[in-house]
Amino acid sequence: MITRRHELGETLKNVGYEKIGIDEAQKTPWESLERDIPPWIQTFKQCANVHLPAERKLVQTIFSGYSSLSDSIIINLARCMFLQFLNFPEAVAFCKLSPEKLFKFLDMYKALRDNLSPIDSVFPKECARDLRKEITACRGRYACEYKDTIGQVFKDHSKIERANSTSRPQNYISRSEKYKKNEAGEDRPPFQEQLMQIIDLLEQSINSKTMLYKDVPLRCIFMMNNGRYMLQKIKGTPELYEVVGDNWCRNLSFDVRNYHMVYQRETWIKLLGCISNQGLTVKGKVVKPVLKEKFKNFNAMVDEIYRTQSTWVVSNKQLQSELRVSIASVVIPAYMSFLGRYAGYLDHGRQTEKYIKYQPDDIETYIDELFDGLKN
Numbered sequence: 001m002i003t004r005r006h007e008l009g010e011t012l013k014n015v016g017y018e019k020i021g022i023d024e025a026q027k028t029p030w031e032s033l034e035r036d037i038p039p040w041i042q043t044f045k046q047c048a049n050v051h052l053p054a055e056r057k058l059v060q061t062i063f064s065g066y067s068s069l070s071d072s073i074i075i076n077l078a079r080c081m082f083l084q085f086l087n088f089p090e091a092v093a094f095c096k097l098s099p100e101k102l103f104k105f106l107d108m109y110k111a112l113r114d115n116l117s118p119i120d121s122v123f124p125k126e127c128a129r130d131l132r133k134e135i136t137a138c139r140g141r142y143a144c145e146y147k148d149t150i151g152q153v154f155k156d157h158s159k160i161e162r163a164n165s166t167s168r169p170q171n172y173i174s175r176s177e178k179y180k181k182n183e184a185g186e187d188r189p190p191f192q193e194q195l196m197q198i199i200d201l202l203e204q205s206i207n208s209k210t211m212l213y214k215d216v217p218l219r220c221i222f223m224m225n226n227g228r229y230m231l232q233k234i235k236g237t238p239e240l241y242e243v244v245g246d247n248w249c250r251n252l253s254f255d256v257r258n259y260h261m262v263y264q265r266e267t268w269i270k271l272l273g274c275i276s277n278q279g280l281t282v283k284g285k286v287v288k289p290v291l292k293e294k295f296k297n298f299n300a301m302v303d304e305i306y307r308t309q310s311t312w313v314v315s316n317k318q319l320q321s322e323l324r325v326s327i328a329s330v331v332i333p334a335y336m337s338f339l340g341r342y343a344g345y346l347d348h349g350r351q352t353e354k355y356i357k358y359q360p361d362d363i364e365t366y367i368d369e370l371f372d373g374l375k376n
Contacts (some may be wrong), residue, residue, distance in 0.1 A: 025091030030101065033092060037104050040088050041111040047085065048115040052078050056122045075127050082119075082131055086138060093141040109142040195243055202230075220263035221312055221371075224323075227256040228316045260323070267305060268327055274298040275338040286345045295346075295355040298335075302358060306366045314371035328367050336360045 025033065056074050063070040089108050095101070112135050119128045119135075206226050213219040231252055234240050241249070274297040280290055314320040339356070346352050358366075 022087050022091045022094075025088060026094060030095060033095065034101075034104055036088070037092070037107060040085075041107060044085055044111055045115055047081065048118045052081070052122045053118055071124050075123060078122055079127060079131065083134070086134060089138055089142075093138065093145060105142055105145060109139055112139045112142075195240075199244060216266045217263050217309070218312065220259040220266070221314065223259045224256055224263070224319060225313075225315060227252055227259070228319045231256070232316065260326070263323075264326065264330065267309075268331055271298065271301050271305065271331065272334050274301055275335065280342070286342065288345060291342055291345055292351075292355050295357075299355075299357040302363065302366065306370070309370045310366075311373060312371055313373040320371050323371060324367050327370075328364055331367070332360050332364055335363060 055077060059070045059074050059077075063073070089112060092105070092108060116132060116135060119131050122128075123131060206223070210219050210223060213222060231249060234244055234249060275294055280286060280294065314323060335358075339360070343352070343356060346355055
């Protein structure tokens with residue numbers, strides 16, 4: 001058995017694996033550990049799927065008819081090798097994790113997750129169960145580190161978050177979703193459980209940042225940007241959609257629509273209030289000073305909306321189009337009606353030029369230039 005262990009060790013060394021203990025790994029700089037991760041993953045796959053099954057077959061051939069002896073030999077040989085392999089990911093799991101290390105950690109997690117099946121064929125049932133527990137516990141530590149690191153990303157990002165952007169942590173979730181997979185025999189895989197907690201944390205983070213924006217329309221744009229981005233990423237990733245479920249997506253869609261309605265009310269319904277009929281007539285006659293004031297207020301508010309909201313960014317093109325269409329469908333007909341009804345009460349020439357600053361086509365052009373981040 002000592003000879004076979006030595007032979008197996010030499011085979012693994014020839015494919016690039018260098019044995020490293022936990023103490024040694026914890027003292028090794030991250031740059032060196034990072035270089036060791038791909039060879040470890042490759043060797044771990046070969047060991048689990050090729051070398052250990054081959055050793056099992058060899059031992060069974062030599063000790064044919066002595067199943068208890070062959071089981072004992074393969075358990076001692078393979079268990080020693082497996083536990084030695086786990087030293088490296090255990091040590092890496094104790095490294096201080098930062099965002100730039102995140103996907104190397106997830107590569108390790110994926111290797112530990114995807115190479116469990118040979119254990120059941122190589123080891124007797126009781127030994128296989130114990131090894132699965134060891135590997136699952138190691139994966140659980142990686143999942144916890146991932147959660148803590150994403151939380152730190154949220155914390156750091158909240159200091160510099162802009163309303164015109166979508167949250168960078170969502171990209172970590174979207175990219176890391178390829179590592180999520182339902183393992184047979186586990187009611188709730190560690191990574192799946194952590195992923196749901198992270199999504200909840202992301203929602204809380206976004207909601208808390210809305211309070212940074214005193215301008216209600218800007219707050220609504222921020223929430224629509226992030227809500228639509230989350231829906232796009234989740235619906236575009238079947239595995240992630242499976243985790244969060246249809247109800248969660250419907251609720252988020254409902255929230256996005258509500259923010260759209262609030263934005264419309266706080267910006268454009270207020271604008272239309274400038275050209276309402278209220279106070280415009282007395283005893284059936286148009287009060288020209290009031291009419292002039294309404295046009296002045298309307299012009300000033302259009303100027304202000306365009307000045308601010310043309311610098312805002314709605315990154316989702318479909319959402320951008322939906323906003324523009326909904327704005328135009330409310331504002332243009334109302335303004336055309338007001339203009340057609342009351343423009344004739346102003347003196348042609350100087351008064352008309354002074355108070356009727358915009359034609360409906362001008363307003364429509366302005367609307368089409370909103371949410372593009374234009375520099376004024």
